[in-house]
């Protein structure tokens with residue numbers, strides 16, 4: 001599961017892939033992303049030309065928010081995943097996508113994980129949401145239906161989350177921020193954008209390709225406060241394991 005980044009194994013073409021993706025996202029997406037995302041992105045001052053080096057990047061990241069990233073080989077099992085988040089460690093796939101996957105990578109890669117998710121780790125309220133969400137989640141992983149609920153909340157926030165800022169809809173979710181197609185999609189009228197409603201959200205199935213539905217928050221406190229409702233819903237339907 002954990003995989004040490006062997007930096008010398010990236011080829012010049014791998015770094016070039018990073019550079020192409022980075023510049024394309026910076027020019028088109030970053031300008032339209034939420035203020036919290038942009039704030040984190042600007043502070044981190046990530047090198048546009050070279051794939052992030054985990055150890056040196058962690059010194060910068062830790063100094064801003066206490067988080068670190070940790071190399072993994074791919075998707076992390078639920079329990080370990082939430083344990084990492086509780087401990088303020090964000091899993092980052094060490095591989096980078098192939099050149100033919102520039103527009104759509106089937107699996108998360110280091111570009112998606114770092115550029116999509118890490119800047120938001122500098123926002124304290126959002127981090128409180130992630131950590132408390134993870135603590136709650138850890139107690140319900142033995143119920144498949146609860147895992148569906150939890151996966152949907154993760155999906156429609158950390159991956160596909162939208163926020164209203166200055167009367168505009170802006171993405172804070174990493175899967176939108178690292179996808180040209182999703183960015184275009186949120187601007188179209190074809191996709192439905194619901195106001196954030198925790199009950200509706202956890203009952204909306206995940207769609208892996210281009211989204212037909214999104215949920216819009218008004219601010220990050222709303223997200224954090226929704227965890228009380230999430231916990232109540234889970235307690236009513238399932239028996240939690242002891243607190244960890």
Ligand SMILES: [Fe+2]
Pocket residue numbers: 108112113116117159174175
């Ligand atoms: Fe992601």
